[in-house]
Amino acid sequence: MLIENDANRWQRLLVSGVLFVVVGAMVYKNTMLIGTLDSVLQALFTNNHPNATGGMKTLMTLISFLGEPKLDLVWAFLIAFLLWGFKYKIPALWSLGVIIGGDALGTIAKHLVKRVRPAQHMAADNGYSFPSGHVLGAFLVAGILMLVVIPLIQRAAVRVICQLLLIFYVVLLAISRVYLYAHFPMDTVGAMLLAYAWLQVAEYLYVIIAPRLSHWQLVANSQY
Numbered sequence: 316m317l318i319e320n321d322a323n324r325w326q327r328l329l330v331s332g333v334l335f336v337v338v339g340a341m342v343y344k345n346t347m348l349i350g351t352l353d354s355v356l357q358a359l360f361t362n363n364h365p366n367a368t369g370g371m372k373t374l375m376t377l378i379s380f381l382g383e384p385k386l387d388l389v390w391a392f393l394i395a396f397l398l399w400g401f402k403y404k405i406p407a408l409w410s411l412g413v414i415i416g417g418d419a420l421g422t423i424a425k426h427l428v429k430r431v432r433p434a435q436h437m438a439a440d441n442g443y444s445f446p447s448g449h450v451l452g453a454f455l456v457a458g459i460l461m462l463v464v465i466p467l468i469q470r471a472a473v474r475v476i477c478q479l480l481l482i483f484y485v486v487l488l489a490i491s492r493v494y495l496y497a498h499f500p501m502d503t504v505g506a507m508l509l510a511y512a513w514l515q516v517a518e519y520l521y522v523i524i525a526p527r528l529s530h531w532q533l534v535a536n537s538q539y
Contacts (some may be wrong), residue, residue: 316407316539317463318521328515335508342445349501355398356500357433360493375491382488387452388414394459397515404537405525406463413517415461417455420513421448421506435496446447446506447498450489454510457481 341349341441357360398407430445442448461478468474490505525539 316522316525317403317466318525319517320522321404321518324519327518328512331508331512331515335505337510338501338505338508339424339428341409342430342505345419353499353501357493360490360500363497372495375494378484378488378491378493379497381492382449382453384418384448384452387449387456388418390456391459394456394464398463400425402536402538403463403467404534405528405539406537408515408534409521409525410459410463410527412520413459414452414455414512416517417510417513419450420509421446421451424509430499430502433499435497440495440497444498445502446509447489447492447502448506449492449497450485450503450506451510452509453485453488455514457485458510458514461515 338349341386343467395407395410398404398410404438423445425443425448429443432440432442432444460481465474465477468477485507489507492498492503494502528534531536
């Protein structure tokens with residue numbers, strides 16, 4: 316089975332879930348600590364002026380575009396399509412559930428916290444700010460690839476390279492959202508915490524449900 320039972324999974328869920336709730340509550344209350352963290356991190360990653368141009372802004376804009384929530388859905392459906400074609404039908408259905416469930420949780424969190432975006436944000440970036448939908452979706456897509464796609468690669472060195480590239484992409488995307496004033500830094504941190512916590516739940520559900528789904532006629536010949 317691609318995803319095995321792990322006794323430490325609930326510990327990871329507890330830590331990431333509690334941290335997300337704490338950060339979300341502090342953002343909701345607009346505490347001094349959150350304001351300080353956002354100010355310090357924003358100073359590290361933002362450009363000097365929101366209308367600045369140049370190669371760096373072009374790169375950040377491209378990275379941000381590739382991580383749009385709508386494109387995350389496209390990537391997830393593409394992954395599911397390929398998995399289905401290679402007889403990994405149960406992982407394909409699980410992948411779709413992960414991205415759809417994660418997006419739903421992110422939407423609920425946004426409407427609970429109701430954090431406004433940075434004053435300098437572009438008009439195209441509307442809606443609430445916490446957690447970052449871009450980072451949440453990208454983290455989940457990367458998680459899907461790490462859990463049910465990369466393990467299928469036979470060469471260990473290639474698997475490690477792919478994992479490092481995915482981590483680098485998610486971090487770069489988070490930086491791009493701050494750089495472009497689309498989010499405060501803690502919005503991206505919150506998105507990663509929520510995505511990680513949801514992945515722990517999704518992995519647990521996979522372990523429980525996958526063997527049962529294997530008896531369904533639709534996915535009877537599926538590997539999992």
